[in-house]
Amino acid sequence: xxxxxxxxxxxxxxxxxxxxxxxxxxxxxxxxxxxxxxxxxxxxxxxxxxxxxxxxxxxxxxxxxxxxxxxxxxxxxxxxxxxxxxxxxxxxxxxxxxxxxxxxxxxxxxxxxxxxxxxxxxxxxxxxxxxxxxxxxxxxxxxxxxxxxxxxxxxxxxxxxxxxxxx
Numbered sequence: 001x002x003x004x005x006x007x008x009x010x011x012x013x014x015x016x017x018x019x020x021x022x023x024x025x026x027x028x029x030x031x032x033x034x035x036x037x038x039x040x041x042x043x044x045x046x047x048x049x050x051x052x053x054x055x056x057x058x059x060x061x062x063x064x065x066x067x068x069x070x071x072x073x074x075x076x077x078x079x080x081x082x083x084x085x086x087x088x089x090x091x092x093x094x095x096x097x098x099x100x101x102x103x104x105x106x107x108x109x110x111x112x113x114x115x116x117x118x119x120x121x122x123x124x125x126x127x128x129x130x131x132x133x134x135x136x137x138x139x140x141x142x143x144x145x146x147x148x149x150x151x152x153x154x155x156x157x158x159x160x161x162x163x164x165x166x167x
Contacts, residue, residue: 005037005062010150013049014061015100015139018042018146024053037062042146058132063103071151079106084114089130096136100143108140113167115140 003160005021006009013019019039027036027050037059039049051058066074074080084099084107086092099107119129129137144163145156154162 005064010042010065011039012063012065012103012143012147013039013041013051014103015143016041016049017047017143018065018150022048040149061103065147066105066151068151071148074105074109075163077106080109080113080167082110082114083117084117086111089132093132096133100136100139103143105144105147107166108144109163112137112140112144112163116167 005024007021009021010056011019011021016039019041022038022141023038024035024037026033028034029050035053037049037053039051039062041049051062053059066089073100074128086095088121096111115129115133119137122129128134131140141160145159148154148159149156152159152162
């Protein structure tokens with residue numbers, strides 16, 4: 001059994017972003033022979049991730065790229081206009097970390113929108129966004145931009161301008 005993913009398929013792998021399934025191969029690790037997906041991140045071709053094909057929890061972190069139609073449907077989703085700001089910093093850190101790890105594209109986009117608006121308000125008041133929030137914003141944008149640039153066939157830099165009309 002080779003699983004649901006194919007060699008050369010582009011997938012999103014958890015917080016690691018877009019990867020290509022370079023191969024599906026048997027490996028002996030800890031004296032056990034298993035079948036693994038060999039993933040290579042698009043942004044770092046010198047790195048590989050071995051994902052056991054039979055490990056349900058690990059394979060759940062693999063998601064096929066959105067189609068262009070799915071992306072357009074996602075961008076029309078009402079949840080994108082939700083304010084997901086959490087005033088209490090520690091709760092916000094926990095929740096935003098959960099959102100990053102979940103890979104929920106709708107909530108990641110809502111988080112990006114919320115953090116951008118909050119950052120804008122902070123700048124208008126002569127303040128900066130808290131470093132932790134800025135890191136969450138950067139991580140969420142990195143995940144979104146990498147996938148969307150491939151789906152839309154535009155550069156990651158162009159994704160920000162593209163999303164501006166929706167967020």
